[in-house]
Amino acid sequence: MRSIMICFKLVLSLCILMPLSGCWDIKDINHRAFPIAMGITKEGEKFKVLLQIPISSEGVQKQTIVKGTGLTILKAVEDIRTNMESSVDLLHIRIIIFDRKLVEEDGMEEPINTFMRIREISSKTLIAICDDNIDSFFLALKKNIEKGINIYDFFEKYAGWTPQISLTRLWHVYRALNSYTQNVAIPMVKSGENTAVTYTGSAVMKKGKLVSKMDPKETLLFNAFHGNSMKGRVEVMEHATIMIVGNTGFHKGELRNHIPYMFSTIRLNVVIQERRGNVSNAIIKKELEKVLANRFDGMLKRFQKQESDVFGLGQYYRNKIPYEELKDWRKKYYPNLEMKLTIHTTIQNEGSIKTITDK
Amino acid sequence: MNSIIVEINEVFKDAEDFFIEPFSLAGEAVLLLGLHSIVNLIKTKEILKKDMDTSEVIHSIKVKRTFFNRKGIEINSEEAIKSILQGKLIIYSKEKNIMLLFEPIPIELNRSIEPPANENVLQGPLDSFIEDMSTNIGIVRKKVSSAQLSVKTYTLGSDQKKKLSIVYLDDRADKGVIKKIISHIEMNQHTNILYLQHLYRFMGMRKWEVIPQFNNTEMPLEAVDGLNKGRVILFVDGFPFALILPHLLWDMFAQANDRNFAYPIMSAIRFLRVLGALVTLIFPALYVALVAVNPEILKIELALSIAQSREGIPYPPFVEITIMLLILELIIEASIRLPLSIGPTVTMVGGIVIGQAVVDAKLVSNLLIIIVAATSIANSSVVGFQNALILRLLKYVVVIFASIYGVLGILSGLVLISAYFASREIFGIPYTSLTKGRGGIG
Numbered sequence: 001m002r003s004i005m006i007c008f009k010l011v012l013s014l015c016i017l018m019p020l021s022g023c024w025d026i027k028d029i030n031h032r033a034f035p036i037a038m039g040i041t042k043e044g045e046k047f048k049v050l051l052q053i054p055i056s057s058e059g060v061q062k063q064t065i066v067k068g069t070g071l072t073i074l075k076a077v078e079d080i081r082t083n084m085e086s087s088v089d090l091l092h093i094r095i096i097i098f099d100r101k102l103v104e105e106d107g108m109e110e111p112i113n114t115f116m117r118i119r120e121i122s123s124k125t126l127i128a129i130c131d132d133n134i135d136s137f138f139l140a141l142k143k144n145i146e147k148g149i150n151i152y153d154f155f156e157k158y159a160g161w162t163p164q165i166s167l168t169r170l171w172h173v174y175r176a177l178n179s180y181t182q183n184v185a186i187p188m189v190k191s192g193e194n195t196a197v198t199y200t201g202s203a204v205m206k207k208g209k210l211v212s213k214m215d216p217k218e219t220l221l222f223n224a225f226h227g228n229s230m231k232g233r234v235e236v237m238e239h240a241t242i243m244i245v246g247n248t249g250f251h252k253g254e255l256r257n258h259i260p261y262m263f264s265t266i267r268l269n270v271v272i273q274e275r276r277g278n279v280s281n282a283i284i285k286k287e288l289e290k291v292l293a294n295r296f297d298g299m300l301k302r303f304q305k306q307e308s309d310v311f312g313l314g315q316y317y318r319n320k321i322p323y324e325e326l327k328d329w330r331k332k333y334y335p336n337l338e339m340k341l342t343i344h345t346t347i348q349n350e351g352s353i354k355t356i357t358d359k
Numbered sequence: 360m361n362s363i364i365v366e367i368n369e370v371f372k373d374a375e376d377f378f379i380e381p382f383s384l385a386g387e388a389v390l391l392l393g394l395h396s397i398v399n400l401i402k403t404k405e406i407l408k409k410d411m412d413t414s415e416v417i418h419s420i421k422v423k424r425t426f427f428n429r430k431g432i433e434i435n436s437e438e439a440i441k442s443i444l445q446g447k448l449i450i451y452s453k454e455k456n457i458m459l460l461f462e463p464i465p466i467e468l469n470r471s472i473e474p475p476a477n478e479n480v481l482q483g484p485l486d487s488f489i490e491d492m493s494t495n496i497g498i499v500r501k502k503v504s505s506a507q508l509s510v511k512t513y514t515l516g517s518d519q520k521k522k523l524s525i526v527y528l529d530d531r532a533d534k535g536v537i538k539k540i541i542s543h544i545e546m547n548q549h550t551n552i553l554y555l556q557h558l559y560r561f562m563g564m565r566k567w568e569v570i571p572q573f574n575n576t577e578m579p580l581e582a583v584d585g586l587n588k589g590r591v592i593l594f595v596d597g598f599p600f601a602l603i604l605p606h607l608l609w610d611m612f613a614q615a616n617d618r619n620f621a622y623p624i625m626s627a628i629r630f631l632r633v634l635g636a637l638v639t640l641i642f643p644a645l646y647v648a649l650v651a652v653n654p655e656i657l658k659i660e661l662a663l664s665i666a667q668s669r670e671g672i673p674y675p676p677f678v679e680i681t682i683m684l685l686i687l688e689l690i691i692e693a694s695i696r697l698p699l700s701i702g703p704t705v706t707m708v709g710g711i712v713i714g715q716a717v718v719d720a721k722l723v724s725n726l727l728i729i730i731v732a733a734t735s736i737a738n739s740s741v742v743g744f745q746n747a748l749i750l751r752l753l754k755y756v757v758v759i760f761a762s763i764y765g766v767l768g769i770l771s772g773l774v775l776i777s778a779y780f781a782s783r784e785i786f787g788i789p790y791t792s793l794t795k796g797r798g799g800i801g
Contacts, residue, residue: 017763026651026652026765027651028650028651028675028676029651029654029662029665029666030669030670030671030672032654032666034654034659034663036659054659091654091655092655092659122655152659
């Protein structure tokens with residue numbers, strides 16, 4: 001009797017297990033298509049979505065580009081899904097590329113909100129802007145990928161990333177859209193002549209719209225300000241080429257008479273790699289500091305005019321400005337911000353040779 | 360003929376190896392009763408004769424008396440039958456109508472002490488237990504020269520008698536555990552113990568229990584280590600191993616012989632075993648989960664190469680892995696059964712031929728073969744065959760959960776297994792306990 005009861009319970013629990021699990025609609029990995037890059041543009045009223053999908057086949061890597069259109073982004077994706085032989089998962093998308101035209105005209109808010117809402121796309125997905133015709137960009141990508149180059153490698157820290165490239169994730173953009181005190185810089189790319197991608201600088205955004213641009217050199221400083229590693233960067237100056245091997249940044253904000261003051265220190269460890277003529281370390285140091293400080297000031301002035309707080313300086317004042325006034329940060333406080341930037345350089349190494357002029 | 364002899368004869372009427380042999384002992388006619396199959400009659404007769412002859416030289420009449428006087432254990436027919444079955448020789452004196460018990464020379468039915476057959480020792484003592492219980496106890500005695508060593512022997516079974524010994528160190532063993540074991544033995548004195556399952560049952564273990572209560576070991580070193588940790592050893596006559604009790608989870612990963620190596624090496628070896636157990640439980644399930652349910656957690660490069668290796672395979676991963684795991688189980692079972700000369704052939708056919716062919720035929724993916732191979736190797740890294748068996752069984756639980764709930768299922772499977780392990784108690788000692796130190800069990 002007891003064993004019958006146990007059997008009964010077992011069968012019952014197995015029956016419950018099945019409907020609860022949702023395991024009837026799982027699809028094996030070889031029946032799924034994994035798009036790795038998504039391009040978004042607008043054709044008239046309709047969104048146009050391009051997906052770059054690697055095809056697994058014997059031996060060689062192949063890629064296809066599929067396109068779909070629809071009134072919404074998901075409608076366009078659905079359009080692709082219907083016509084694909086395997087199920088399309090957006091789970092593996094590594095990079096989303098927006099058409100510059102779309103960003104300038106309509107802004108990114110709507111698509112970004114959609115991506116955050118559907119939760120199918122990882123919030124770590126990279127966001128980039130295409131400075132080019134997106135169709136031809138993807139076509140060029142396809143050609144290059146067949147040579148074994150993937151676009152996301154361009155942004156990977158272990159692969160093609162250099163400190164001049166800003167790295168922006170989906171959640172960064174979403175945060176910038178909803179934050180009073182922070183904006184975001186999005187890398188801009190176009191198809192290159194010799195390489196798959198050419199980096200043209202970073203777009204400075206305000207409320208999902210493109211308002212200004214940073215060139216690669218400025219982006220380097222932007223990255224340094226945020227403490228991103230700049231290792232390996234070679235800076236060419238009038239008298240020397242140096243390599244930055246380490247950087248740290250300290251920032252402190254103060255509010256006096258409703259005017260925000262920012263005290264920033266960026267410490268750089270550099271290695272001198274090339275020297276032209278007899279210049280002392282002190283001159284090189286001074287020159288480097290001057291170049292960087294000027295560059296930073298110019299950048300900040302420009303952004304202040306555009307009211308785009310791409311450095312996120314407002315973050316340092318969140319506890320100093322009352323919350324209800326915080327939403328006026330960009331309009332009221334940010335344009336008046338006074339920046340005191342100090343750059344400290346430590347020459348860590350002079351290469352393997354020592355010059356007499358140092359003494 | 361005497362009624363007693365008739366009675367005994369009646370009992371053994373179907374036993375052809377039973378003998379009643381007339382013999383003269385110091386001039387007196389006697390009958391020798393016993394079993395040919397376990398008594399070496401010729402040698403025993405020689406001894407009896409010799410015993411008489413040497414004495415006869417001195418004074419024969421006295422000896423005639425003394426022989427019957429010195430071993431004057433008179434027994435009745437019932438005891439006689441029991442003694443005959445145990446391999447004793449009965450000397451029956453017609454004149455006096457008494458039966459005497461004599462310890463004959465037995466026919467050598469035991470093998471000598473050899474290196475362990477089922478467990479491998481690396482740079483450790485190479486002796487192992489044999490079927491004969493008293494030899495086994497002797498081996499333990501020799502290794503533990505301590506007056507604290509207690510040996511208690513019981514004869515169990517109603518119709519088929521079997522000897523069972525409990526060996527423990529008086530000052531270290533847990534009194535509660537010993538008391539419980541002895542009470543179980545005394546309660547079940549009439550249970551026949553033919554197999555270990557009977558022993559499990561009468562020690563109060565549930566029928567569907569996966570965890571064995573005993574740690575079966577062939578190696579005296581392990582048994583002695585158990586004794587020193589305060590555990591109890593059971594020897595059952597006819598079983599060539601010691602049953603160390605209680606058996607705890609950590610025994611799956613630790614072997615006494617590990618202590619013959621340096622401490623860091625010992626730790627590394629044990630860490631490997633833990634890793635092996637985890638790999639056995641997780642790897643097949645992870646394959647199912649990643650390929651079928653949660654491919655999103657794979658890196659895109661890996662996802663693509665897995666998708667490529669699964670191109671054209673008709674089965675879902677769960678079926679695929681079940682097929683391969685079952686084939687592997689069959690290979691293991693077959694190679695255990697088969698004689699050593701055919702074993703390697705099966706391994707080769709199973710491993711290389713089937714493994715290669717099944718991939719070429721696109722029935723399973725390349726990756727799966729790697730997973731299955733890794734699993735079976737990892738499975739064997741734990742100590743003790745019975746422990747490897749537990750893992751072999753439990754991995755299917757995790758695979759089933761993984762096929763339904765994916766990565767989450769692996770976690771729930773492992774939690775379930777942990778909960779099951781944690782819920783078990785063996786003679787009041789938790790299965791997962793790790794007590795250390797003198798008098799400790801773990």
